[in-house]
Amino acid sequence: MRHSWIPLFALKRLLFAIPLVLGVVIINFLLIQLAPGDPATVLVGDFPVPEEYLDRIRAEYGLDKSIPEQLIAYLGQLFQGNLGVSFSKRQDVLTLLLERMPATLKLTLSAMVLATIVGVLLGVVAAKYRGRAPDTASQVTTLLGFSVPEFWLGQILILLFAVTLGWLPLGGDAPVRGDGDVLFNLDYLVLPAVALSFRYVALIARMTRSSLLEVSSADFVAATRSRGVSESLILRRHTLKNAAPPVITVIGYNFGFILAGSVMVETVFGWPGIGRLLYESITSRDYPVMTAILLIISVTVVLANVLTDIVHALLDPRLERK
Amino acid sequence: MDTSATGLLDVRDLSVAVRSRRGPIGLVDRVSLSIGRGEIVGLVGESGCGKSMTAAAIGRLFPTTAARITGGEVMLEGTGDLTNLSDRQFRKIRGARIGMIFQDPSTYLDPLMTIGRQVGEALQAHGYEGSREDRVAELLAMMGLPDAAQLSTRYPHELSGGQRQRVLIAAALAGEPDLLIADEPSTALDVTVQAEILVLLRELRDDLGLSILMITHDLGVVAQMCDRVYVMYAGRVVEERDVYEIFKDPRHPYTLGLLAGTLSPEVRDQELFAIPGRVPDPRAMPEGCRFHPRCPLAVQECREKEPPKQPLGEGFSACWKYDDPRLPRAWQLAEEHVLPVGFEGIPATSDDEVSEP
């Protein structure tokens, strides 16, 4: 069977991801340790809490013990799913995150799909008309995508389409106004998704263009042509297939950056996801929420990378060797 | 059609140029060559002398879109001038009349497609009727690759260099072409594998009546394979000879230099010779005979006028000094400083470098 090696490959990749996740946890731990003030305060947040609660935290995380013991205790708490309690929200952090996650996933995944469609299209057009007007237009768009901050793009979109034209709502998500209808949600999703996707449109377009150009001048394309295979078949069977893996890698590896970008965009649009939550937690100095968000975003990035590698492996038999 | 055609392929005064910011740069200059049915013809020269470009022009497979044919014709028996064909018409020629194999077999196979599908695809392109699977197995077996069923499901990276080259030959011959253009087919391979591939090509000629245009920088390959040979230098054919004659009695100082640089049993104990200087930059071709800056026999005439083709048996030598008595010993005399060597070769450094594939 052609793909029989994939499960083993996936397992190996997951094992390799463990140190990365561990590294992120340690960074989180160090941030709590090194931050100015009492680590207990950092674990609780900058709120007046009863002394008994602080004592309980100190006991749970072993704050009176040595640093390595504290790390073990911290890991132990994480494994139990204990990410702490948010005092500003009066809620368990894990519950809070799970509550906010769907909105963020909805935004980031839409942005990713949008960026993939538009980016691949732009890249294909640029490669096809290399050196001519459509290529130049696509390259200028790409350059803008790399240069315009997504939060400002969000503001400009609001100015244009919400304030001036009044076509789309200013911000927020439908559930906020107690309205669950998916189609009805779409108008809230458009502007933030566009703002968030622009940078990735640029990234994907650039990769698609260079990958297509590289493959179409590849030796094996010339060889296939020399056998009388038609250009449309060459494009379908060889060029696109060989150009795809690098593009897919770029898309997958950048999912984490889309998540990070959504922190900014959610803030601009008041989108009730993880990003908006981070903003709220920073302004209210709600430390447990902040560190938990760092953790969850980092872990998502690592998992997205693993998933990307597996997809790549499915497409490219040469990876079996490694 | 054309009645004066002498064989399967008849190239006449073919010129190729690439566009550049400073105007066209000529890479191939009025090259004529012919290949008969069942004949193996060599096209020899250092890298950068236009031999691969000539092959690319015949097979319409230029490495860059900036290159194009600027003159001459490529007559193929039964078809006429290939340069007049549209890309669509030319596709009917590819694989069916002219097949091509290349230098580095590892990059000329699609890494993401199985061997069986790649050879099968070539069959499909020529509307093969019947079981493609069987025919693929047959072709692979013909190339000395047994156990086709198993091999067909493998990917290129799972094969050895020699196996890959055999697969490439199988795919190139899937459409049963009359002519196979082989661009340095053995250069990238191990010495023993090299020999096997050359033997295979000879057998295919003998069994199928295939004509082969063999592009190589190695006169050893020519001696082993070819019936006739064209020597190219700086975009021009400088000598055309029967393979027996060219080794016995070469009549161009460039050919002599190449021969001196080839290991043969008689000279094995000598130090390997290399012609001093380098192939000129195509944007600054020397006047007159293009070889004169590197030639120990060059005189004023060589610097000013292009040498005519001096007939020699079936072939010719394009050299003013083709019958100079010092010619056979020209390079020894140059090494002993009896004859001067120009070293006028213009170094090929530039920003828009033109490279051969």
Place this chain on the structure above:
Amino acid sequence: MSTPTLHDATPNAEAAGLATQENALGEFWYRFSRNRAAVVCLFVVIVVIAAALLAPLISPYDPMSGVGAAQQPPGSPGHLLGTDHLGRDMFSQVIHGARVSLMVGFVVAAFATVLGVLIGALAGYYGGWVDNVLMRVTEFFQTLPRLVLALIIVALFGSGLTKLILVVAILSWPQTARVVRTGFRTLRSAAFVDAARVSGVPSWRIIATEILPNVLAPVVVVASLDVASAILTEASLSFFGLGDPNVVSWGGMLQQAQQYLRSAWWMAVFPGIAIAVLVLTFNVLGDGLNDALNPRLKDKD
């Protein structure tokens, strides 16, 4: 020294324009100047630097204090770009904002380059376990969500320009490390390096004087892109209210503009254009440097 052999061992050294050939700079400038967009951007950078340096002299008002009626639209008398919600002059603010952006951009890029070169050189030159460890660390840093981490670190440790610069720099070096490592790996076994090693030149000198000058070309390109991304990161942090409260910053201006999108569009438009233009400029400069330093790549097109 081994300069003569440099040329033979690395044909790119000449093209790189950073080896010791005398006409290298002229050659470099010739290639760079063929990219017209890059030349324009170089000009823009010089203008912005000048404006930032001379900000107190050329800006008409104190950017930090209200000098007129609030929310005057652009073109109002005395206020070319209008005023903000506190009556502060937008034009003066935009000019002063360039100071933070440029400072963060340059200092971060400098830090990141030094750190990246150091790590990349060690990994590439010594190879083996050193390489292994350093590259794992580099990969780890590349996986980290940079912006989120920076936000949280600054939120925990308190804002301030120095801290902000340090944090962003510590998260910015991996790209440089990677290109330097690649360069060192290819050159560490080159003939001129072997020659130096055999003749007893100490490792640090081989690294610094023999190999490093030959791998600087891509480092310069990455540094230019680092400036661009550091400017963006600073703007994002300031937008989150984590910038230095004592200086004017474009990101901070955009944060304030957020509440006034309905009433004062200009508060959002001008600082944003300033960020986009400056970032774009450094991105294009990076492309131009790349063309000038790796001519072979471009000429294939």
